[in-house]
Amino acid sequence: MRYALMIHYPEAGEGELSEEVVAEAKMAFDAYGRALRAAGVLLSADILQPAAATTTITRKDGDLRVQDGPFAETREALAGVFLLEVPDLDAAIGWAEKCPAAQWGTIELRPTATAFVDGAWTS
Template sequence: MRYMLLFHYAEEARESIGEEAMAAGMRAFASYTATLEQAGVLVSGQVLRPSTNATTLTLVDGEPRIQDGPFADTREQLGGVVIIDVPHLDAALEWARQAPPLSWGSVEIRPGAVHTEAGVWVPS
């Protein structure tokens, strides 16, 4: 079954984090994804650009409204995702426990559905 690990953490400028901490975080992510890959569970991953690059589409009175930036007004933003293919939620939780963003934010685990049958989403 596929699970998406969504990494939420406070956005900070590279300068405020510091080069040493930034490099350590990048090494931690590289090690984590290499471990997922070696275990054969990594489907894909994506680091997201800062939320200031986001565009959000909503409907207001039936009309589309385009808003610069993320929809959520919060200190933490979605910073990246990893999709893994594991047998069950407990396995997904174990991989999420190893995710570097858990040290500075949260990891949301959400099961995926990749297709529909008769209009109903079917788990991957």
């Protein structure tokens, strides 16, 4: 079963984190990614740019609207997504608890409903 592990945490402001702290986080995520890959459960992983780099689009009213920045102002921002293929929710929880971001943020686990794989939608 596919699960998205969506990482949410408050974004640090310019200069709030030392280079040492950033380097430690990068090393922790590198080890986590390597462990997921070695276990054969990692489908993809992306750590996102800060929310300020976001562009939001909608056509809800029929016309294209493009907005700089995130749709909603929130204390926590979506910071990254890991897509895993695991047997069940317990396995997804097991991997989520090992994610370095669980120490300073929240990991949202959500099973995928459908996936576009090898040119076709699957359920």
